[in-house]
Amino acid sequence: MSEITLRLFQPEDAQQCSSIMQDHFRNEAKNLPVEVRTQIADARTTEYVQQIVTDRIIAVAMINDEIIGMGALKGNEIRHMYVRAGFKGRGVGSRILAFLEREAYYKGVNSLIVNSVLHSKQFYVKNGFKPLIESQIERHGSILEAVLLEKFLE
Numbered sequence: 001m002s003e004i005t006l007r008l009f010q011p012e013d014a015q016q017c018s019s020i021m022q023d024h025f026r027n028e029a030k031n032l033p034v035e036v037r038t039q040i041a042d043a044r045t046t047e048y049v050q051q052i053v054t055d056r057i058i059a060v061a062m063i064n065d066e067i068i069g070m071g072a073l074k075g076n077e078i079r080h081m082y083v084r085a086g087f088k089g090r091g092v093g094s095r096i097l098a099f100l101e102r103e104a105y106y107k108g109v110n111s112l113i114v115n116s117v118l119h120s121k122q123f124y125v126k127n128g129f130k131p132l133i134e135s136q137i138e139r140h141g142s143i144l145e146a147v148l149l150e151k152f153l154e
């Protein structure tokens with residue numbers, strides 16, 4: 001595999017980030033009913049990415065000029081972690097998370113939280129997050145099983 005590089009979001013990344021999110025909700029996210037998945041995918045437009053980046057940091061993982069993964073930091077909360085289907089399980093998500101942790105630490109954040117869907121819980125646990133409480137979150141009228149996790153940064 002070519003070398004993977006990580007960097008902060010640049011304005012020209014908005015379309016590729018939108019595409020990663022849309023592909024996730026169209027083709028994966030099988031924990032959601034298909035109508036809900038379609039509705040969320042349709043809402044994850046380039047304009048949506050351009051809008052959310054105004055109040056959070058987005059990190060992208062790239063191979064050559066292709067974005068294969070992304071993640072965001074909003075205050076002390078990890079959001080929007082996605083790795084493209086063909087690249088999962090190879091450490092890309094962990095590298096994005098470590099990048100965001102470092103950014104958070106330099107901003108003076110000392111503990112991170114994430115509201116994770118249950119099937120991604122192990123990813124966060126493997127990366128040092130501790131589960132706090134299981135909960136249910138509402139997304140476009142659908143109830144999802146979720147877990148709130150926390151990690152102290154040192």
Ligand SMILES: CC(C)(COP(=O)(O)OP(=O)(O)OC[C@H]1O[C@@H](n2cnc3c(N)ncnc32)[C@H](O)[C@@H]1OP(=O)(O)O)[C@@H](O)C(=O)NCCC(=O)NCCS
Pocket residue numbers: 024080081082083084087088089090091092093094095115116117119120122123124126
């Ligand atoms: C969760 C996610 C970002 C992890 O990225 P990744 O690059 O696959 O993660 P890494 O390779 O760094 O770590 C893999 C670990 O994550 C966990 N994991 C969770 N879902 C996984 C999946 N579909 N494929 C591989 N590993 C997965 C496993 O514990 C795995 O550990 P192991 O390799 O020791 O078995 C990625 O699987 C993804 O995009 N999932 C769909 C979107 C999502 O659920 N995002 C989180 C929202 S809260």
